[in-house]
Amino acid sequence: MTDGLASLVIAGLAFCGSHVVLSSTRLRGSLRDQLGENGFLAVYSLTAVVTGAWFLVAYSHASTVPLWPKHTWTALVPVVVMPLATVLLIAGFTTPNPTTVGMERSVRADDPAPGVLRVTRHPVMWAIGLWAISHAIANGDLRSLIFFGGLGGLALGGTVLIDRKKRLALGSDWSRLAALTSNLPFLAVVSGRSRLRWRDISLLRLIAGLLLYAVLYRAHGVITGTPVIIP
Secondary structure (H helix, E strand, C coil): HHHHHHHHHHHHHHHHHHHHHHHCCCHHHHHHHHHHHHHHHHHHHHHHHHHHHHHHHHHCCCCCCCCCCHHHHHHHHHHHHHHHHHHHHHHHHCCCCCCCCHHHHHHHHHCCHHHHCCCCCCCCCCCCCCCHHHHHHHEEEEEHHHHHHHHHHHHHHHHHHHHHHHHHHCHHHHHHHHCCCCCCCCHHHHCCCCCCCHHHHHHHHHHHHHHHHHHHCCCHHHHHHHCCCCC
16 A cells, blocks of 8 residues: 555544544543533534544545546446435535434424435435445545545444434434434335425425535536546
């Protein structure tokens, strides 16, 4: 492994590891007791920004080692997947979610799982995961597998860790939320446990998500330095 790829692995371990350690171990409680909620969030955010910047810089400097050939279908994966990801992202950020820090009280609402939460109770995490996995497939090289694979694994693995914490934190209210939602997108709907009401997601959120996709698609070359190319 070249020095650039080794640095990428180390940066990825620092970024992903710090997220898990600070959010899902006893250290979280200890820091919150010592620093208070706001102090802990400041430490968490600063750590995420610093290690995230390191991970991104390491990715940009790592050598490209092809793992599989690029085909039309691999290039089309993010083109097809990203509209769902951007809709999940916009709707997730604008919908009260009991699994989000500071929004736990919304589980006691008449409808604890409004709109996009009927698709998945972790819409933002799945948006990140779909973005990451689809881009790893499209790029087909080792540095992308490390970078996007790390981000995707952190996001989707994070949904499991969040469920574990919220199951304990919400107590009996968790059963009410879990009965209407699923972690895996659309599983609660397909299994008949929930009914997806598109009007609750709202046309505005759907349009905003698709507009974000269009902007990202058109500006991909400006943002990343690599335009979207379909062989």
